[in-house]
Amino acid sequence: MQNKNRTTISLEPKIMETIKQIAINKGTTQTKIINNYLKQCIEKEPEKNKIKINVITEGDTNIDISDFIGSIKTDKPFNAIKFQNQVRKGE
Helix, strand or coil, X not given: CCCCCCCCCCCCHHHHHHHHHHHHHHCCCHHHHXXXXXXXXXXXXXXXXXXXCEECCCCCCCXXXXXXXXXXXXXXXXCHHHHXXXXXXXX
């Protein structure tokens, strides 16, 4: 199961009505419709607008960190959000 983030966004009523109708017509959820549309738009964005973090490793010095997503294992569960909040607080 993929992690999900919850957020609140304000959309124009006409957009929400359209998303709701598309979801009904396709027999899916509004969340899935919004996620799919956002993914499609992000894919069309120029690379310069997307987040890129490079890491330095032996040999190839320009490996994208996204190549490592899901490849790190730990002995116990790791709460990335908790860790990020601790970093922001300077803990």
